Amino acid sequence: xxxxxxxxxxxxxxxxxxxxxxxxxxFAALPDPVLKDKxxxxxxxxxxxxxxxxxxxxGGDGPxxxxxxxRPRNFIQGTFKIRTTDSGELPLDAxxxxxxxxxxxxxxxxxxxxxxxxxxxxxxxxxxxxLVQDRDFxxxxxxxxxxxxxxxxxxxxxxxxxxxxxxxxxxxxEIFIKNKCFECHGGEGRGDGNPTMKDDWGFxxxxxxxxxxxxxRGSRRDPYNPFNIVRTISTGLNGTPMPNFREQITIExxxxxxxxxxxxxxxxxxxxxxxxxxxxxxIKSKYTEGPVSNNLDDPxxxxxxxxxxxxxxxxxxxxxxxxxxxxMAGQITRGNRNFKPKVDNLWVTSRWSPEENxxxxxxxxxxxxxxxxxxxxxxxxxxxxxxLQDLFGAEKxxxxxxxxxxxxxxxxxxFMAKDYNPANAPKPEGYDLDLKVHEYIxxxxxxxxxxxTEPTVQVVAxxxxxxxxxxxxxxxxxxxxxxxxxxxxxxxxxxxxFMQWSGYDNEKDEHQALSTWLYTILEPPVPDSxxxxxxxxxxxxxxFQGWLVWMTKRTRKMWDEGKMK
Amino acid sequence: MKQGLTSFIIFVLGLPIFHNFIFPMFQTSSxxxxxxxxxxxxxxxxxxxxxxxxxxxxxxxxxxxxxxxxGFYFYDYVLIxxxxxxxxxxxxxxxxxxxxxxxxxxxxxxxxxxxPIVKTIVGEYKxxxxxxxxxxxxxxxxxxxxxxLPKFEEPVELRTVHPAPPATTRVHGKTCALEKxxxxxxxxxxxxxxxxxxxxxxxKDFGKGGTGAQYMKNVTEGGTIFFQNxxxxxxxxxxxxxxxxxxxxxxxxxxxxxxxIAMLRESFLFWRVSKGGPGLPNESTPxxxxxxxWEEHLKTEQIWKVILxxxxxxxxxxxxxxxxxxxxxxxxxxxxxxxxPETCM
Numbered sequence: 001x002x003x004x005x006x007x008x009x010x011x012x013x014x015x016x017x018x019x020x021x022x023x024x025x026x027f028a029a030l031p032d033p034v035l036k037d038k039x040x041x042x043x044x045x046x047x048x049x050x051x052x053x054x055x056x057x058x059g060g061d062g063p064x065x066x067x068x069x070x071r072p073r074n075f076i077q078g079t080f081k082i083r084t085t086d087s088g089e090l091p092l093d094a095x096x097x098x099x100x101x102x103x104x105x106x107x108x109x110x111x112x113x114x115x116x117x118x119x120x121x122x123x124x125x126x127x128x129x130x131l132v133q134d135r136d137f138x139x140x141x142x143x144x145x146x147x148x149x150x151x152x153x154x155x156x157x158x159x160x161x162x163x164x165x166x167x168x169x170x171x172x173x174e175i176f177i178k179n180k181c182f183e184c185h186g187g188e189g190r191g192d193g194n195p196t197m198k199d200d201w202g203f204x205x206x207x208x209x210x211x212x213x214x215x216x217r218g219s220r221r222d223p224y225n226p227f228n229i230v231r232t233i234s235t236g237l238n239g240t241p242m243p244n245f246r247e248q249i250t251i252e253x254x255x256x257x258x259x260x261x262x263x264x265x266x267x268x269x270x271x272x273x274x275x276x277x278x279x280x281x282x283i284k285s286k287y288t289e290g291p292v293s294n295n296l297d298d299p300x301x302x303x304x305x306x307x308x309x310x311x312x313x314x315x316x317x318x319x320x321x322x323x324x325x326x327x328m329a330g331q332i333t334r335g336n337r338n339f340k341p342k343v344d345n346l347w348v349t350s351r352w353s354p355e356e357n358x359x360x361x362x363x364x365x366x367x368x369x370x371x372x373x374x375x376x377x378x379x380x381x382x383x384x385x386x387x388l389q390d391l392f393g394a395e396k397x398x399x400x401x402x403x404x405x406x407x408x409x410x411x412x413x414x415f416m417a418k419d420y421n422p423a424n425a426p427k428p429e430g431y432d433l434d435l436k437v438h439e440y441i442x443x444x445x446x447x448x449x450x451x452x453t454e455p456t457v458q459v460v461a462x463x464x465x466x467x468x469x470x471x472x473x474x475x476x477x478x479x480x481x482x483x484x485x486x487x488x489x490x491x492x493x494x495x496x497x498f499m500q501w502s503g504y505d506n507e508k509d510e511h512q513a514l515s516t517w518l519y520t521i522l523e524p525p526v527p528d529s530x531x532x533x534x535x536x537x538x539x540x541x542x543x544f545q546g547w548l549v550w551m552t553k554r555t556r557k558m559w560d561e562g563k564m565k
Numbered sequence: 566m567k568q569g570l571t572s573f574i575i576f577v578l579g580l581p582i583f584h585n586f587i588f589p590m591f592q593t594s595s596x597x598x599x600x601x602x603x604x605x606x607x608x609x610x611x612x613x614x615x616x617x618x619x620x621x622x623x624x625x626x627x628x629x630x631x632x633x634x635x636g637f638y639f640y641d642y643v644l645i646x647x648x649x650x651x652x653x654x655x656x657x658x659x660x661x662x663x664x665x666x667x668x669x670x671x672x673x674x675x676x677x678x679x680x681p682i683v684k685t686i687v688g689e690y691k692x693x694x695x696x697x698x699x700x701x702x703x704x705x706x707x708x709x710x711x712x713x714l715p716k717f718e719e720p721v722e723l724r725t726v727h728p729a730p731p732a733t734t735r736v737h738g739k740t741c742a743l744e745k746x747x748x749x750x751x752x753x754x755x756x757x758x759x760x761x762x763x764x765x766x767x768x769k770d771f772g773k774g775g776t777g778a779q780y781m782k783n784v785t786e787g788g789t790i791f792f793q794n795x796x797x798x799x800x801x802x803x804x805x806x807x808x809x810x811x812x813x814x815x816x817x818x819x820x821x822x823x824x825x826i827a828m829l830r831e832s833f834l835f836w837r838v839s840k841g842g843p844g845l846p847n848e849s850t851p852x853x854x855x856x857x858x859w860e861e862h863l864k865t866e867q868i869w870k871v872i873l874x875x876x877x878x879x880x881x882x883x884x885x886x887x888x889x890x891x892x893x894x895x896x897x898x899x900x901x902x903x904x905x906p907e908t909c910m
Contacts, residue, residue, distance in 0.1 A: 047762040048878070052792035053801070056764045064792035108801060108808055115802045274811035281814060282719040329809035332797060333841075333857035339797065394722045394851050398843060493720050516813045516855060521717050530713040538706035545698055552686045 028145050032093040033138045034129045042127030045120045050128075053108065058131030060201075068108050069340035071203055075128055078135035079200060079239035082218040086145040087236040087244045090137060096125040098220060105223070105275040106215030147234045150251040152227065154259075160267050160310055161224045164259045172260025175253050179245060185210060187426060189264045192368040192467030195422040195504075200239040207242075209366055209467070211305075212345075213265035214276055221275060224265065229258035266305035268325060277345075280324035283496065283520040285350035285359060292351045292360050294460040296470055300351060301362055324348045326498055328513040333400060334445045341513035342502040343367055346380075352477070352490070352522045359488055359522065360460075361473045363498065368467050369422040370431075371503025379501040380471055381412035384486035386441060388494060396495045396517050400510075401442035409486045410440040410448075411457045412499070413471050417464045422504070430465030437473075441484050445510065453481045477522075490522035572623035575615060576631055580638065583608045588642075598645060605643045609635060625678040629668050636660040724815065724852060727829065728845050734909075736839045736860050736868075741909030746832035748883075749866070749908040750783040750873045752776060759880060763788055787874025790867050794859070803878055813855045820879050827881040834872045834883075835909070838863075865910050 046054075053072035055061040060074030073080070082099050083091040100121045103111035112121060129137050136142065154164050176182065186192035189210030199205045208216060214223040218232055233254050236244035249257065268277035293300045303321035304311065326346045330338035343365050352359040363380050371378050385397050386407035395406070402408035417431035437459055439451045456479045461472040477488045488494065495517040501507040591604030612631075616623075623631075640648065640656050648656070669675040685693045733742050753776055761777065763785040771777040792801075798817035800807040805819035818825045826834060836844070842854030859868060876883055 044760060044762070047765060049802075051764060052788055052796075062792065063789035064796065067793055108796070110801045110806065112802075115804070271811055273806050276811055279811060282717065284717060327812040329812040330797070332794070332809075333855075334861065394720070396851055396853065399853075399855065403843070493717075517853065519719060523717065524715050526715065527713060530710060533713055534706035534709040537709040538702040541702045541705040542698075545701065549686055549688075552683055556683070556687065 028143050030140070031090040031137045031142050031144045035126045038123040038126040039130055041120070042123035042125070045116065045124040046127045049112070049116070050124065058128065064108070067339040070107050070205065072108070074201060075131040076133045077200070077239075078132035081237045081239060082231075083235050083238070084146050084149075084231065085235065086147060086246070088238060089144050090132075090135060090142055092144060092146070093122075093125060096128065097121055100125060102220045103275070104217040105219050105221070106212075106217060111221060111275070147231075147246070148251065149227065149230050149234055150255060153252070153255050156226070158222055158225060159270070161226060161262065162267070162311065164226070164263065168256045168259040169263045170260075171253070172256040172258065172263075175249060175257045176260055179248060179257075181257075184241065186368070186467050187428075188466040188468070189261065190366050190368065190467030192426070195369045197241050199241075205240055206368055209368075210261045210264045211266065211366065213262070214268075214270055219275075221272070223270060223275075224262065224267065226255065226258035226262045229261050230254045233257060266307075267310040268305075268307050269310070276327060277325050279327040279518075281518050282493075283324045283326075283348050283350055283361075283518060284322065285352045285361075285520060285522045286320060287523050287525045288351045288353040289355070289525075290353065291356050292353045292358070292474075294472065296362070296461050296463060296472065301349060301472075303349065305347065321349055321351075326515050326518060328498065328500060328515050331400060331510055331512050331514050335510040338507060338511045338513065340505075341500075342505050342507075343500050343513050346498055346500065346515070348498070350520065354490075357477050358474055359477055362470065363473070364468060364470045365500065366467055367469055367502060367504075369504045370417045370420055370464055370469075372416070372421060373503065374416065376503035376506050376508050377414045377416050377501075378469070378503040379412055379414040379499075380469070381410055381499040382473060383442075383497045383499060384409045384411075384488075385495055386484060386486060388486055388489075391495075397442075398444070399497055399517050400514060401445050401448055403444050404447070407484070408442040409484065410442055410499070411473060411475070412438045412440065413459050413462070413473070414438060415462065415471070416503075420464070426466060430463050433462040433464060433471075435459055435462050435471075439485075451481070451484055453484065456481070456485065488522065491524050493519045493521050496520045568621050569623045569627050571619070572616065572621045572631075573627060575612070575621075576634070579608075579612060580634070584638075584642065601643055601645065605639060624681055625668060625674055626681045629664050629678060632667060633661065633664045636664070722851070722853070726824070727833075728852065729848065730833050730836050731846065734836045734839065734844075736835075736909055737865050739865070739909050741832075743830075743832040743836055744886075745907060746835060746909055747907050748831045748835075748869050748872055749910060750780075750787075750869050751831070751883075753780045755780075755873075755877050755882070758784070758877065783870050784874050784877045786867070787870035787872070788878070790863065790871050791874055794862065795871065798855070803875060815853060817856075820875055820881075823881075826875055826879065826883070828884060830885065831869075831872050831876075831883040834875070835868060838868050838871065865908075869908070869910075 051062055053060075053062040053064045053068070054075065055065070055072075058075035060072045062072060065072050078090055080091040080096070080099075082104070083089070083095045085091060085095070099109075100116075101111065101113035103109045116124070154168065156163050182189075182193055184191070184193040184197065184207040186207070191207040191209040193207060197205050197207065213219060213228075216223060216228055216232075217237075218228050219225075220228060222228070230251075232242065233245050233249065234251075236242050245254070266277075270276065271278045288300070295301070299319035301319075301321065303319050303323050304313065304317070305323055308322065324347065326348055328341060328344050328346060330341040332339060345365065347364040349362040349364075350360060361382055363382070365380070367378070383399075383401075385391055386402065386409040391406065397403055397406035397408045401410070413435055414437075415433040415435035418434055419427075420431050437455060437457050439455055439457055440448050441451055442448045457473060457475045459471055460474045461470070463470045475488075477490075479485055479487070486494075496519065497517050498515045500513045501511075502513075507513070587608070588601075588604055591600040592598065615621075637657065637660075640653055640660070647653075668678045681690070684690050685697060688694050730743050732744070733740050735741075753773060757772060758777065758780055761771075761781050761784075763781055767778055767782040767785055769778055769781075772780060791799075796807050797809045798807045798813070799805055799820065800810060800817075803820040805817045805822075807817065810817050820826050837856065839858065839860040841856040841858035842852060843858055845852040845854060863871070872883075
């Protein structure tokens with residue numbers, strides 16, 4: 001056992017860092033004591049920047065706490081999630097510095113690295129350590145065992161960490177099944193395993209959605225790095241039901257399981273400021289020859305979620321689709337506001353068919369648990385400008401239910417899963433949805449009316465499977481209700497927005513998640529001229545080249561004959 | 566010819582080596598980034614010096630290619646922020662004209678420049694002629710193909726940054742003239758309280774005439790409202806990067822930026838906070854602002870306290886008019902004036 005208590009301050013930190021970097025088994029050491037000379041400076045940072053969420057005494061009960069999911073950290077018990085030390089132990093200063101610097105993605109904790117000076121971050125964590133009441137960083141009985149994480153066996157590089165061998169991923173999947181990770185994280189890793197989990201303070205908590213790794217709290221603004229997963233499996237997350245698997249899983253296999261978890265997360269361009277995938281503000285509707293398939297597993301509707309510029313489409317991929325990532329926010333403008341939306345993105349895919357005179361929108365989103373209460377059904381909707389023809393330029397109706405002058409046309413699918421109970425083991429084939437489509441005209445929050453005309457919007461396919469909802473809307477491009485229903489032209493940018501309600505969390509009416517106005521466009525078919533125009537252009541150019549040669553030769557001849565000087 | 570080939574190899578190898586390995590070393594994060602330009606100039610000088618040392622004299626056409634290529638590289642990669650492509654084309658046209666002037670400075674150089682081109686065309690450089698005459702038609706065909714392929718990008722919407730405020734605004738039944746409205750809680754110079762503690766100092770006897778406690782109480786209340794309502798979009802750091810910020814287009818205002826609250830008057834903020842996106846003027850539409858009209862959730866005094874907090878947190882000072890009472894004798898707006906015409910309360 002290595003005991004270090006004489007060396008103070010920086011030297012101490014440096015040695016600990018050295019210990020952490022050494023690829024050896026874990027060392028037991030004392031925790032970093034509070035650096036008393038920094039506490040005052042840290043206090044002034046804390047009371048300007050942190051107190052609003054973490055509270056005056058660090059109890060995680062600042063003014064904003066009740067309107068956040070997950071809640072801000074309560075420092076009093078000394079429970080910190082993201083560490084390199086063993087489960088239940090206090091963190092190192094270096095761990096806390098990284099947390100403050102990079103923030104905790106997926107929560108309200110922002111990255112302070114660009115906002116505060118380095119000295120300020122070093123000071124504020126010393127003050128935070130003084131807020132811990134139940135434990136003492138200077139206690140002789142406290143121990144920290146910095147874990148051994150090994151090294152990345154495949155030497156993959158950021159930002160996307162591609163090139164992990166398939167064997168490692170398959171091996172990881174076996175370990176995932178053997179250790180029953182799915183009991184909390186769900187069969188496909190969407191965090192949909194267990195609806196009853198609580199944190200140490202009794203607040204509800206959910207398992208991480210592995211398919212949205214940019215929300216991993218410990219992702220350190222490097223979401224695709226498998227190290228983050230190895231660290232979490234090795235150290236557990238203090239204060240949550242996530243244990244460590246240090247004893248059960250060898251270090252090599254922890255890297256394999258990280259490879260598996262990491263392979264589930266779609267490679268998207270991550271906005272470095274928001275720590276989320278960059279939103280697609282244009283949804284392209286693919287032109288389809290003949291009818292569009294109603295089968296969600298048809299190549300017409302299957303496509304990788306990865307950005308095709310990051311991972312090129314595989315050779316055996318039969319389809320032609322691209323998915324759009326749409327970011328969602330809580331509705332916090334009117335009425336019963338929604339500060340804790342459970343869904344923060346949708347994936348949208350679209351096709352249209354002139355033969356059918358119809359357009360299709362497939363809406364997909366991750367939702368851990370569906371509602372079982374008919375009072376609060378789940379729902380998802382598409383909002384259009386009601387009178388597209390009357391809009392001038394880039395004009396749009398108000399983005400939440402329109403306004404008195406510019407109505408919106410809202411297609412809303414309300415549904416409950418059949419034979420579903422969130423506490424039961426999920427059905428392997430997924431759940432069919434008991435679904436009803438409503439069509440509304442919105443002229444503002446207080447003027448939302450269900451249409452009285454014959455319904456024209458259909459949902460032709462829908463499914464809930466392993467924490468993923470899929471709803472396929474269909475409507476004719478044009479219909480007879482020209483006064484109320486959107487008439488959809490092709491090759492035109494049309495504003496469109498999305499809404500979503502999680503019944504399990506009692507979302508209803510204006511208590512919802514929504515997107516802002518995006519654009520959609522019905523792409524025209526590739527013109528026939530594309531097959532004959534390029535050769536014609538090339539042929540014309542060849543003629544021009546011939547003329548150039550002839551002209552140059554003639555000029556030269558004239559020169560030689562002395563006709564030109 | 567051999568000299569030309571050596572020179573060409575130096576150019577073709579040198580540029581990628583410089584671009585990928587040496588140029589990144591010259592990048593500093595500070596605003597104007599002068600190191601980039603120094604790095605580029607050093608690279609060009611090195612290129613010239615290598616030619617002088619090796620006594621290389623590439624043919625005129627190749628020299629022209631180098632000059633043109635360096636110009637292209639400069640405008641496309643070195644110059645930051647990257648200029649819009651229309652401007653880029655304009656600059657490159659000027660650069661091409663400049664290159665041509667350099668070639669045609671006298672008849673001899675122009676002839677020298679022409680010689681390899683003519684030789685290629687008439688077929689004296691056989692291989693060059695085959696390559697060029699096959700490559701160009703393929704290029705033309707490919708460009709035609711690209712231009713015929715339907716391609717759609719998200720439409721660009723331009724908007725004014727700061728809308729023109731109305732003369733008066735009516736909040737909670739009181740009409741106030743924005744020109745003379747002031748924040749009733751700005752009772753002290755905020756710089757005196759930059760290091761005071763919210764929450765802790767609200768009962769302390771400090772500040773000028775013991776008003777410090779009152780000032781910090783207002784800041785604390787303003788911060789509380791901000792962190793219960795506003796941080797979702799404007800961010801915990803008031804930098805416009807809240808949890809919901811990336812959903813919206815335009816993105817929420819960044820108060821740290823010197824171009825937002827630092828150059829606005831508090832009455833302007835009061836109007837924007839009270840009326841939100843729906844209250845924006847009809848001119849220069851669409852604004853597409855997702856800002857809620859906060860008068861529906863907050864009292865007038867709460868709005869003023871949030872504004873007080875925003876300036877305290879960021880350290881900016883609101884813009885003010887000189888003390889000259891320009892509004893004396895101004896007509897009373899329709900609907901009357903609030904009980905305190907200066908604070909809209």
